Amino acid sequence: MGEMVTRTLRLMSPPDTVDTVHDLLDSTWEAVPDLHMRDRMALDTAIIELAANVIQHANRGRPITATLTIIAFTDRIEATLSDSGEIGEVDIEGRTMPEADELAESGRGIALMKALVDTVEHRRVDGFNHWTLVRAREQVRIPDAPPKHMPSVSISGIIDEMARQRALEEMGILDTPPEDRFDRVTRLAKQLFGVDGAMINLIDGDRQWAKSVAGNGPEEMPRSASVCAVTIEDERTLVVPNLFENPELRDKAVADELVFYAGHPLHAPGGERIGALCVYDGSPRTFSEREQEMLRDLADWVQQELTASHELSRAAEVQQGLLPQSLISMPGWDIAGMCLPARAVGGDFYDWYPVGEGAAITLADTMGKGIGSAIIAATVRAVLRSAARFGDVAGAVDLAAASLNADLDTTGLFVTLLHGRLDMDTGEFTYVDAGHGLTVVARRDGTIERLRSSTPPLGVDLDTEWQSSSVTLNPGDVLITASDGLLDLYDGTLDALDKIGALALLASTSSEVTDAVRTRARGVAPDDVTVVVVRRDG
Amino acid sequence: MNIEMVDGPGGVVVLRPAGRLNMVAAPAVREAVNSIVDSGRSRIAVDLSGVDFIDSSGLGALISGLKSTRQAGGDLRIAGANDQVKLVLSLTNLERVLTPYDTVENAYGDA
Numbered sequence: 019m020g021e022m023v024t025r026t027l028r029l030m031s032p033p034d035t036v037d038t039v040h041d042l043l044d045s046t047w048e049a050v051p052d053l054h055m056r057d058r059m060a061l062d063t064a065i066i067e068l069a070a071n072v073i074q075h076a077n078r079g080r081p082i083t084a085t086l087t088i089i090a091f092t093d094r095i096e097a098t099l100s101d102s103g104e105i106g107e108v109d110i111e112g113r114t115m116p117e118a119d120e121l122a123e124s125g126r127g128i129a130l131m132k133a134l135v136d137t138v139e140h141r142r143v144d145g146f147n148h149w150t151l152v153r154a155r156e157q158v159r160i161p162d163a164p165p166k167h168m169p170s171v172s173i174s175g176i177i178d179e180m181a182r183q184r185a186l187e188e189m190g191i192l193d194t195p196p197e198d199r200f201d202r203v204t205r206l207a208k209q210l211f212g213v214d215g216a217m218i219n220l221i222d223g224d225r226q227w228a229k230s231v232a233g234n235g236p237e238e239m240p241r242s243a244s245v246c247a248v249t250i251e252d253e254r255t256l257v258v259p260n261l262f263e264n265p266e267l268r269d270k271a272v273a274d275e276l277v278f279y280a281g282h283p284l285h286a287p288g289g290e291r292i293g294a295l296c297v298y299d300g301s302p303r304t305f306s307e308r309e310q311e312m313l314r315d316l317a318d319w320v321q322q323e324l325t326a327s328h329e330l331s332r333a334a335e336v337q338q339g340l341l342p343q344s345l346i347s348m349p350g351w352d353i354a355g356m357c358l359p360a361r362a363v364g365g366d367f368y369d370w371y372p373v374g375e376g377a378a379i380t381l382a383d384t385m386g387k388g389i390g391s392a393i394i395a396a397t398v399r400a401v402l403r404s405a406a407r408f409g410d411v412a413g414a415v416d417l418a419a420a421s422l423n424a425d426l427d428t429t430g431l432f433v434t435l436l437h438g439r440l441d442m443d444t445g446e447f448t449y450v451d452a453g454h455g456l457t458v459v460a461r462r463d464g465t466i467e468r469l470r471s472s473t474p475p476l477g478v479d480l481d482t483e484w485q486s487s488s489v490t491l492n493p494g495d496v497l498i499t500a501s502d503g504l505l506d507l508y509d510g511t512l513d514a515l516d517k518i519g520a521l522a523l524l525a526s527t528s529s530e531v532t533d534a535v536r537t538r539a540r541g542v543a544p545d546d547v548t549v550v551v552v553r554r555d556g
Numbered sequence: 557m558n559i560e561m562v563d564g565p566g567g568v569v570v571l572r573p574a575g576r577l578n579m580v581a582a583p584a585v586r587e588a589v590n591s592i593v594d595s596g597r598s599r600i601a602v603d604l605s606g607v608d609f610i611d612s613s614g615l616g617a618l619i620s621g622l623k624s625t626r627q628a629g630g631d632l633r634i635a636g637a638n639d640q641v642k643l644v645l646s647l648t649n650l651e652r653v654l655t656p657y658d659t660v661e662n663a664y665g666d667a
Contacts, residue, residue: 035580040609059640066611070579074613115649121623123616126648130612133647 023049023090030083031073039069039086050090054156057095064134064151065097067127072101072149093158097151098177110138143181150177178290182250183223185286186293189328192222196230199323203295204232207316211309213278213299218320219246220284220293234275235298245270246294249281253291255310256281260302278303280310282317287328295320330362330389337363337392340399342370348377348442354528355381355550358503358539364546365391366501367399371406376442378406378414381550382435383454383501385475394431398422398476402437411439412486415450419476419484426477433476436469436499445491445554450484452476456502456512460519462494462556468515493556496522498531503545507538518549528553557581559588568599568664574606577614585614589621589632598630601663604656605636610644618654633663 025046029038043062047053065086072084084101113128131138137152186192200218207216215233219226226244228237241247245267249256258264258279261271271277281296295317305313341357355368365384370377382398384391398418405417415437426432436457438449451457453475459467469489473482491497498518508514522531528551539547557580560572569592573585585602592600600621604610622632637645637656645651657663 036578036611037576037580040576040578055639059643062609063611063640063644066578066609070611070613074579115647117649121619121653123619123623124612126612126615130644130647 022092023088025049025088027086028083029069029086030081032081036066036069036073039066042086043088046088046090052157053090053095057153057156060134061095061097061151061153064131064138064153065099067131067134068097068099068149068151071127072099072103072147092155094152094154099147099149101147101149102145103147110140141177141181143177144184148177181288182221182286182290182292185288185290186220186222189286189292189324190331191229191324191327192220192227194229200230200320201232203316203320203323204230207295207297207313208232210312210316211280211297211305213297213303214275215299216295216297217246218284218293218295219244219281221247221250226293229293233298243270245276245279245298246281246296249294249296250283250291253283255313256294257305257310259304263302274300277301278305280305280313282310282313284317284321284324287325327362333389333392334359334362337367337396340396341368350555351377351440351442352528352553352555353377353379353551354532355548356532356536357546357548358536359392359546360503360544361388363389363392365395366503366546366548367395368548368550369399369403370550371403373406373439377440378437379440379447379499379550379552380435380437381454381499381501381548382433382437383546383548384433385431390429391431394425394429394433397425398433398435402435406437406439410486411437411448411450412484415452415476415484419452419482422476423480432478435476440491440552445493445495446488447491447497447552448486448488450486452484453478454499456504456515457497457499458515458519459489459491460496460498460523462492462523464520464523466516466519468512491552491554493554495556496528496531496551496553498522498552499550501546501548503539503547504535504549506545507535507547522551522553557584559584561588561592564601564660564664566599566664567597568601568660569597570601570603570660572603572606575608577604577607577610577617579611579613582613582617585617586620589617589624593624593628593630598625598628599664600625600630600632601660602632602634603636603660604634604638604641607641608638610641612644612648615644615648615650615654619650622653633657635660635663 027042047058082101082103084099086099088097110128115129116122116125135151135153139150141148204216204218215235217228217235218230219228221241224241226239226241226246228235258267261267261277261279276298278299281294283291284293284295286292357366357368365386367382369380380402384394401418401421405414434454435452436449436454438447440447451469451471452473453471455471457469473484505514508517525531531551532549535549557573562570564570571588625632634654635657642656645654
């Protein structure tokens with residue numbers, strides 16, 4: 019038999035039609051002289067059905083681009099059609115041939131394809147549909163045998179790898195620092211099985227990267243040398259008692275370091291195999307059925323941690339989305355804010371929105387960090403936003419506090435906040451400071467005034483009478499309010515506010531100040547850091 | 557697609573499509589059948605000896621023709637199908653309703 023033959027066609031419909039595809043098929047088969055008539059008939063019919071299906075249905079009349087690749091191996095022919103059409107779910111399994119007497123004029127395409135080739139697969143990756151057809155050639159066919167699923171070896175492998183890589187990147191875990199929740203599992207695995215080491219390895223492009231290592235394993239190594247890269251090719255646990263005795267894995271063995279290996283695949287939330295939990299030893303070893311079961315349990319645990327961090331990063335996106343995105347129009351004023359949670363999500367938030375002729379501005383800090391605080395923070399934000407529509411500043415805080423008291427009481431949390439309203443014409447800022455006390459006004463002449471906190475935080479005293487105070491911002495003045503996480507970035511005392519105030523007077527825009535704080539906080543902030551800067555042009 | 561249309565024996569109209577009977581050519585077949593039925597004739601033989609290839613769209617056009625001729629009291633029969641056409645007919649379980657005859661003459665041999 020001849021060598022492998024590959025042909026590719028770029029299709030754009032219109033003007034291309036199935037006739038264009040047919041011409042490519044004719045020219046491809048010319049290069050495969052030993053192709054059996056039955057193979058040719060079956061492949062022509064199946065591929066044209068596929069192309070017609072894509073051209074006709076996938077884009078509902080809109081132009082479509084597609085690439086058709088045909089690879090003729092000595093024992094099989096594979097065809098992959100990748101198209102830009104919009105198809106959601108494709109039920110290949112469920113498509114059966116209409117009954118013999120049913121005179122339907124359409125609906126036979128996919129069933130016909132299934133009858134003609136051994137494998138029909140559809141995948142959707144990155145907005146493209148990838149259809150793969152595989153037919154075993156007559157030379158290796160068992161006469162009259164029904165179609166048997168043959169995994170495609172060429173193109174779909176590339177597509178799977180693309181999907182895998184994408185899923186891994188979306189998890190945002192690559193090159194992150196070690197985390198105890200993962201290290202706990204590898205430490206336990208190492209002890210439990212009494213082996214030299216245990217690792218959580220992720221397969222990223224052409225390298226293996228370790229999220230967790232117990233023992234002396236490398237943090238990074240080429241994928242070509244990785245045994246976990248072999249583990250992820252299958253759903254099963256890979257157990258190799260002695261790598262030196264395994265002809266396919268022998269070249270990955272390292273004497274006295276990597277001789278025994280057992281690994282179980284780890285999945286992304288979408289099911290893609292992204293890596294493995296593995297244990298290894300420098301001496302040959304057996305691994306009982308029971309031990310394999312334990313390894314699978316540990317892998318499930320890692321899996322849960324991976325999923326949890328994925329969900330958390332989605333929660334973080336949502337929380338960032340709650341912060342004011344676009345600047346409200348405030349002629350003569352410049353406002354900027356930043357919120358950097360210590361964990362994925364946090365209990366701080368800031369907010370601003372137009373109220374009447376001015377703007378409402380809020381900065382709040384829920385006691386604690388993490389998810390619980392984040393839920394309360396979102397509630398406070400919503401309640402304050404609705405309350406701000408009624409009455410004055412004190413009235414809004416009073417209404418919000420009344421609605422929140424029960425929740426805060428149940429959860430045992432309390433919230434400090436600054437909520438105020440800015441009159442853009444006069445520069446008067448009327449505010450309630452509920453146990454916050456972290457607001458300063460930096461005057462144009464260089465003096466820094468701290469705004470006093472007169473009332474306790476929300477959730478402490480149910481009978482608080484909320485009273486507002488006011489301060490006037492003159493041209494060139496800057497108001498800065500922050501959460502206590504800011505103090506930790508400096509010396510931990512209120513002097514930090516004076517430093518920020520001085521910085522704000524030197525800066526030419528409000529966002530220059532928030533950028534400076536962001537830079538200072540990156541990677542070192544133990545607590546949520548939130549800052550809002552309001553400056554009056556002058 | 558150019559479809560030859562000739563009068564056959566016993567008032568049968570013979571259609572001779574040529575080349576590939578796929579989604580590009582299928583509408584022409586439907587139109588040809590419709591124009592014959594509209595002109596008051598409903599016995600059609602489709603001579604497929606010039607057809608190299610058929611797909612499910614081509615098949616759909618033949619079934620559509622079968623239905624419209626039968627509604628008009630006639631029939632649509634096929635003849636001269638090559639191996640590929642026969643393969644598709646057999647895989648779609650349509651051999652009974654679209655029985656492939658050897659020749660156009662045999663298609664209406666019972667008439």
